[in-house]
Amino acid sequence: MNGANDGGSPPSSRDVEPDEEHGDSGPEQPRRPPIYVLEGNTLHTRLTRELGVNYPFVSDGMAFVSLPPLVLAVSEAGGVGMLGVVPEPPDVLDVRIQTVQAGTQKPFGANLLIAPDGGQHRVTREHVEVCIARRVPIVSFQGDLPPAEWVSSLKRAGIRVWVQAPSVEIARQALALGADGLIAQGRQASGINHSGLPTLALVRALRAMTDTVPVLASGGIADGLSAARALFHGADGVWVSTRMVASVEAYAHPGYKQRIVDGDAGDSDFTTVFGADWPGQRMRVVRNRVVREWTGREGRVPMPTPGPTRVGTTRLFPGTPGGASVDIPRFSAFIPTPDTEGDLDEMAMPASGASMARIESIQPAGQIVVELMERARRVLADPHGLEADTDEDDRG
Numbered sequence: 001m002n003g004a005n006d007g008g009s010p011p012s013s014r015d016v017e018p019d020e021e022h023g024d025s026g027p028e029q030p031r032r033p034p035i036y037v038l039e040g041n042t043l044h045t046r047l048t049r050e051l052g053v054n055y056p057f058v059s060d061g062m063a064f065v066s067l068p069p070l071v072l073a074v075s076e077a078g079g080v081g082m083l084g085v086v087p088e089p090p091d092v093l094d095v096r097i098q099t100v101q102a103g104t105q106k107p108f109g110a111n112l113l114i115a116p117d118g119g120q121h122r123v124t125r126e127h128v129e130v131c132i133a134r135r136v137p138i139v140s141f142q143g144d145l146p147p148a149e150w151v152s153s154l155k156r157a158g159i160r161v162w163v164q165a166p167s168v169e170i171a172r173q174a175l176a177l178g179a180d181g182l183i184a185q186g187r188q189a190s191g192i193n194h195s196g197l198p199t200l201a202l203v204r205a206l207r208a209m210t211d212t213v214p215v216l217a218s219g220g221i222a223d224g225l226s227a228a229r230a231l232f233h234g235a236d237g238v239w240v241s242t243r244m245v246a247s248v249e250a251y252a253h254p255g256y257k258q259r260i261v262d263g264d265a266g267d268s269d270f271t272t273v274f275g276a277d278w279p280g281q282r283m284r285v286v287r288n289r290v291v292r293e294w295t296g297r298e299g300r301v302p303m304p305t306p307g308p309t310r311v312g313t314t315r316l317f318p319g320t321p322g323g324a325s326v327d328i329p330r331f332s333a334f335i336p337t338p339d340t341e342g343d344l345d346e347m348a349m350p351a352s353g354a355s356m357a358r359i360e361s362i363q364p365a366g367q368i369v370v371e372l373m374e375r376a377r378r379v380l381a382d383p384h385g386l387e388a389d390t391d392e393d394d395r396g
């Protein structure tokens, strides 16, 4: 029923079909057996066993959006909630962690984005120290790889370190650093995204590379079928963003949530137009007016932007005494929240088209976790047809 990653029954001899188009593990690589186990009303993989949770479902620590209410809702429902940690300074992160710890005893994590940001609120060693002092169960890194010393300090403190990898090479480097988990970020994924492979192809490639740490699938996972398919192709769990933006607890602007519900596979795009202080950061976002107007000619974006540069206002660090009202300049990477006023058609709204195609409504986060995972469980009970990844919609 289960496979090598669970320490269960021996591997099957089923052979993998080579994925020549996407250049993943190659014809000589045997496909590893499915690694999920269906038990009662839970869906167990190595990830759930390692963490002691019910479902192999992780809600991404989304910048601006993943605040304690979303983290608590996901972890209490049996998944793993992750705090978003950009642009919070360390003291705000500390308050957020304490809020989560006051609300649940279940595992959760903090997601640290390492990207050059023009000297504003960079993720620093201090953020890492806060996570260590508060004994956060999981710390994940996205963007650039973390310094080796951060990883070793976290691990010495008994904290699991996960790294989001957009390629096999980055995954290899992350393992060399000592990562305890890999997040396979496929082309479909929202937000900052430098991936060249579709999600399932990258999952298979990372699975073929390592059997020692959990591999999570990220990009286009938004319903039970997409989650089941990712598990079937070798993931130990799913890492989900766009679906969670359209949740009641997400700290996202109602208009942004609605665009995700209304959006379809072709309604997101890659652009580098956002983030004047983050040159060259390719993001997958909702294709709104500013994206339609500037994608493909980002080099012509005037810097600094002349004339009336403000497209709205927002509040940083909501719920903390240090919270501050700020302008949103044109081409800013600030994500619209309930505190945001202004023109959403000029703002960055990270989203995956492949995910939007699978989202019908805004729901409570806990309900999303349970319904999505229970549906995945039913699909995996009769996995006919999951071998193919042809209907992985890579348009958006």
Ligand SMILES: Cc1cc2nc3c(=O)[nH]c(=O)nc-3n(C[C@H](O)[C@H](O)[C@H](O)COP(=O)(O)O)c2cc1C
Binding pocket: 060, 061, 062, 063, 065, 084, 085, 086, 113, 142, 143, 185, 188, 189, 190, 191, 192, 193, 218, 219, 220, 221, 239, 240, 241, 242, 243, 245, 335, 350, 351, 352, 355
């Ligand atoms: C609102 C939002 C905020 C995000 N914040 C970050 C972030 O801070 N750092 C990062 O590297 N990725 C961020 N992401 C992208 C996710 O890490 C990842 O690519 C995503 O889980 C996979 O795609 P999906 O949206 O189809 O689930 C964000 C995505 C969204 C929708």
